[in-house]
Amino acid sequence: MMNKTVLSILLTTSVVGIAEAQTKLVEKVTRKGDELAIPYSKYKLPNGLTLIIHEDHSDPVVHVDVTYHVGSAREEIGKSGFAHFFEHMMFQGSDNVADEEHFKIVSESGGTLNGTTNRDRTNYFQTLPNNQLETALWLEADRMGFLLDAVTQEKFEVQRETVKNERGQRVDNQPYGLSGEMVGKTLYPYGHPYSWSVIGYIEDLNRVNVNDLKNFFLRWYGPNNATLTVGGDVKPEEVVKLVEKYFGSIPAGPAVEDMKPQVAKLDKDRYVSYEDNIRFPMLRMTFPAPESGHKDEPALDVLAEILGQGKSSILYKNFVKEQKAIQASAFNSSSELAGEFTFTVMAYPNTSLEQTEQMLRASIAEFEKRGVTDEDLQRFKAQAESNLVNRMASVSGKVSQLAYYETFRNNPNYLQEEIKRIQSITKEDVQRVYNQYIKGKPSVILSVVPKGKAELIAKADNYTVTQDGYKPGPDEYSGLKYTKAVDTFDRSKRPGSGENPVVAVPDYxxxxxxxxxxxxxxxxxxxxxxxxxxxxxxxxxxxxxxxxxxxxxxxxxxxxxxxxxxxxxxxxxxxxxxxxxxxxxxxxxxxxxxxxxxxxxxxxxxxxxxxxxxxxxxxxxxxxxxxxxxxxxxxxxxxxxxxxxxxxxxxxxxxxxxxxxxxxxxxxxxxxxxxxxxxxxxxxxxxxxxxxxxxxxxxxxxxxxxxxxxxxxxKWKKKNVQIPADVKAPSIEKTRIYLVDKPDAAQSEIRIGYMALPFDATGDYYKLGLMNYNLGGAFNSRINLNLREDKGYTYGARSGFSGSKYAGPFTASAGVRADATAESVTEFMKEITGFHKNGITAEELQFMKNSIGQADARQYETPFQKAGFLGRILEYELNKDYVKKQTDILNSITKQEIDALATKHLPVNNMHIVVVGDKKSVLPKLQALNYEIVELDTDGNPIASSSVK
The missing domain is CATH 3.30.830.10 (Metalloenzyme, LuxS/M16 peptidase-like)
Structure with a gap:
């Protein structure tokens, strides 16, 4: 029986249904007392757009989220990666927002933004000061209704390279990075929506053209397949008016029906393997499991915790504690169409994965003897309550929860059902799902072994992907037309922002x-x-x-x-x-x-x-x-x-x-x-x-x-502790390239910098942060726009100062395409040198002041943000008014001051340039640059020097 002291959350949430379609209000949820609920109002626009508003005046911020019910599961064979590709394209401008302007406008407004894609949905979100709500809605509406004419072949090509770089960084050049892709195509039949990875295949990205991408947008990105969620310091009636203004005239897209669950089915164990540039052999065993929202999902989550999560688990006891593996875990992962129950064991070097598999199967079977205890359920329910509560720490957390529940449960108030599901789990449920989904059931067994160590695999591969039984789905893309909204106002005019919010620094x-x-x-x-x-x-x-x-x-x-x-x-x-x-x-x-x-x-x-x-x-x-x-x-x-x-x-x-x-x-x-x-x-x-x-x-x-x-x-007894004094870093005679060979690396890692200053809240260190913002601190910085957006060399490039009480470095860094290594070094140094010589522009100065000045509204929202602020006050013995002093410095700093800082603190002729990459492919081009090259081993010890060609 459940211990009711663990999840003592009594739910009395009132849900008010509204019948009048003209009012557009579907329901309103309020909170009673201290219950765990997220109050909201839900509306439906005539074009099918769902609008959810959460009112929270605790901080002067707003969070805007647009979730489109489209992920990689809506893609076709041969055209994988479209949903993720479009996540990138949605930041490349629209009719009334210039190329790269979306990031710039949100940053300049003191906000932060991003987008994410998974199998089942794509979302775009931004957190801004409360006076920037209209700007955020204008931006999101413009890319929903006015995007495609701005999608040019040139932008398409640049973002195709960026996506390839992201794949290189996160998949191809990442240890075990291909494991998820391998499991997906082995677990699911050919053509199944989950049989390819979200980021897609390089060959598919190379094959498709800009028109393919536009058709994908026309099919899935209409307002009727989207949920707009707005939360924070807002008034719902004002939000509704603004949403009607900016989104109401956007025509609905083609009708979209929810996909039905397609849980994987296996008739026998499928063994697959590959070699990777790794040290630890890894065994991954994946069982088909039901989709997210299925009645068995919570019990499977409990089973995963008992088997392989935390120090109380069976796998920790048998593998980690007994020094049979570096890591061992179990996890139940549920998506909209299917779930996966996965065991992962990362063994010590030269361990036979056949032995690891035997031990894993014995550990799984041990569950039958161990069973489920009352403590297991108490532990799971307590952690679930804690996790749910901590999601409420920020407006973004609450908005994300509402958006998720609406998209996948058609009920923003599903939190109530989630709690009931957790509360009702029994020991019998956990035993039943073990018998139903794990015990004696076939699985995909993946072995990932170090290169040249094929003998370590668990068992010879016995499965090859075939197209048997595959039938292409219906044509979703014929006859699609791009129809723009007709407005009664000038949409090209960016909204005003009103006064900046008054930000209250926490009392302490x-x-x-x-x-x-x-x-x-x-x-x-x-x-x-x-x-x-x-x-x-x-x-x-x-x-x-x-x-x-x-x-x-x-x-x-x-x-x-x-x-x-x-x-x-x-x-x-x-x-x-x-x-x-x-x-x-x-x-x-x-x-x-x-x-x-x-x-x-x-x-x-x-x-x-x-x-x-x-x-x-x-x-x-x-x-x-x-x-x-x-x-x-x-x-x-x-x-x-x-x-x-x-x-x-x-x-x-x-x-x-x-x-x-x-x-x-x-x-x-x-x-x-x-x-x-x-x-x-x-x-x-x-x-x-x-x-x-x-x-x-x-x-x-x-x-x-x-x-x-x-x-x-x-009562803690004090001791005399002496902290060693800082040791001055060696001076840098001249800028050199230090090359470390990483044979066959798909990407090169670059680090450029020198030892700079210690932290100072109101001195040169703080001012250098202002100086660097336009160089490499913002998404729209010179370095990132050049290397990522203009050249397509990298997924992201940046620079910054990182001092503490002790001097810390200035560092510019990126992971770049191997074939663009020398070019990336050139562009890095060009941007740093240009800033060193010519300083900041008047436009950049104003952008920096607007961005950092308004960002203060987001600084003290969560417990960890508040703790960081208070910790700095103690650590550096600051007065509470240091924030005001920083604001005064920000508002008064001039171009001349920034330029002088750049001249003094960007010593382009006295920096280290570290390149880790494939020597045979990157060295010839590096030798053509005007730098001495010193070769180092992976420990940083010199191997040889080569003269400049």
Whole structure:
């Protein structure tokens, strides 16, 4: 029977039905008391557009989401990737919005935006200050109703290259990146909507033309196949008027019917495999499962948690704890048409996946003996409640939830049904779905093994994709016509914005305990949660006291997440999960972080566990040996990943030999091998002290309520901790290219920069952030527009300053097409040099001031945003009015000041250029550039130098 204290959410939401079609109001949902619900009004426009409005005046922001019920599942054989391709094209301008203007307008309005595509839907969204609502609606309406004439062959070609770059970065050049694609085409029959990946195949992208793409838009992107959701600091009646104005005249598209579920069916196990540039052999076993919304979905989610999620799971016990695998997990993934229940095991090097499969099958069978406990259900339901509550932390989270429920359940208020489904799960349900979908059922078994290690696969491939039984679907695209709206107003005129909202910086309280611990906090009751962030100064930097054991800070933090004196790590994890809480300890370059999240009602019990974790670690030998082994394998694995190689080599060049900051926070094989359990204990005893600690508290708890709950921190004994002084980085004699060979890499990783300044909230560091915004900080920056939008070399390119209390680097970076490596270096340096010599334009200066000035409305919305703001105040000893001072600097800064900063702080002749790529293909072109080239190995050690040709 369900423990009703876990999900005590009584639902009395009122739903008012409205019969008059003329009013367009379909229903209105309100919230009663403290129930978990998202109030909204739902409207239907005559052209079929669904409008949902959520009113929330807690922050001066609005979030606008347009979800089209079209994803890759609506594509055809031979034309994969269209939905995702169109996600890109929708940002390339329309009749009344110029090329690249969408990003520019939203950014200049102080907003942020993006779009995403999955199998079943595409959405476009933006969060802006409340005075920019009309602008957002004007933009979204223009690309819904006035897009196609602006889709040129030239734009089509550039975005085709961008999509290829994205595929290269996320699929082809990513370890295990092809695994999802392999499973999809093996699990589903040829032609099934899920048998190809969302991003599509390169050959399909090469084959199609701009007219194919336009037809796809005409078929699926009408208002009758879209949901517009607006949330935040708005008045519903005003939103309705604006939506009618901008969207009401857009003609409906062809009728769209929901697709019916098409769950995969297998008659026997299908074995497939491929070789990849990886270190760890991976086994993935995927069973067909029902679609999202099916009655069995929640029980399968519980089964996945028992089998393979967290330290209480069977797979963790049998694989990770026993050092048989680096990772082992189970997950139930449900989409609109079908679901997949997947086990993934990442084994240690040279492990036979045949043995891994046998162990996995034995672990699955172990569930039958173990069964389902009351604690399993309590744990799942508590976490589900916590997850639902935390989704309400932002307007964007609530709007996204409403949009999802409307699109896939035809009911924005489906949250109520979701809670009922969770509450009603029984042990018998979980046992039944195991028997129905997993026990003795066939699956797809994928082996991914290192190149040249084919002998490690679980079993020889026994399945090849065939077209047997495939019948093409009906022609959806003949006779489509592009009809534009006829308006009574001038749509080309961009709406005005009105006055900027008044942004309230969070009020806060501060305190300092006798033992030296500093505290800062703020009360907010938007959601019934409490977030604590405890940080201890030092982190990886403390390894300067003994560089031979670099990596000790992060290994110590990991050990604190293991057994305590009174709990095994599994028991501890179980107790946290039953509360829906989390406690996580990690170490970075300059600090160790302890992050705690809890529902307010469970805070006391969570703090008891925090005290246990922080002050009563067990430091068990077996935990240490397992974590050290995993760490060494992880470090070795980095040598297979171009991104990690580039970051590590770049860091070594920046900081120089002998500086501990030149060593990754994870350490090296040599330094981690030197670390003993006694070193961990000593590090903890020496450096975990309240004298270098600060606590940030954000949430539904007042200072008075909190005080008595922190006695365990007040009793923390202080120690004298000395943080090593910063070591000056070596000067850069001249700009050189440092090349690291990554044979046959599909992309090259580029890092360009030098050691710049420490953080300063109101000094040159802050001003450099303003200077860099137009160079490489915004989507519409010179660097990104050049390399991504104009040239199609990359999926994204950027630059920025990253100082802390210590000097940090200026870095420009991107992953680029291998065949455009030298060209990308040229364009990077051209943009940096141009900014260095000529500075900012008047238009860019105004754009930067508008963008950053209005963005303040989005800075303090979520608990983590508030915690970040408060943490900076403590860390850098700032006054509350530092935000006002920043605003004053922003408003008064001149072109001359920006230009002087660029001249001084963009030393184009004294920077490192790191390139990690396929030497045989990239070196000849690099040699044609006017730089000395130094070849390095993957550890950053010199191999050879070559003269400029």
């Amino acid at each position: 309280y501060t305190g300092k305990f006798k033992n030296g611990l500093k505290m800062i906090g703020t009360y907010t009751n938007e959601i019934p949660t409490v977030t604590l962030q405890l940080s201890l100064k030092g982190g990886h930097r403390l390894a300067a006291n003994d560089p031979s054991k670099a990596g000790l800070a992060s290994l110590t933090a990991e050990m604190l997440n293991e057994d305590t004196q009174n709990y095994t790590s599994e028991e501890f994890s179980n107790e946290l999960d039953k509360l829906g809480s989390s406690i996580r300890i990690s170490a970075g370059s300059n600090e160790t972080y302890v992050t705690v999240q809890a529902l307010k009602k469970n805070l006391d019990k969570t703090l008891v566990l925090l005290e246990e974790r922080l002050f009563r670690p067990k430091f068990a030998q077996d935990d240490f040996e397992r974590l050290k082994k995993q760490r060494l394998e992880g470090i070795a694995n980095q040598a297979t990943q171009p991104t990690a190689i580039a970051n590590n080599v770049y860091g070594k060049l920046l900081y120089g030999e002998g500086n501990v900051m030149a060593i990754p926070t994870s350490g090296t094989v040599e330094t981690v091998s030197n670390i003993t359990l006694e070193d961990v204990k000593k590090f903890y005893n020496d450096y975990y002290s309240p004298t270098v600690a600060q606590l940030v508290v954000v949430g539904d708890i007042t200072e008075k309520e909190l005080t008595g709950k922190l006695n365990f921190l007040k």
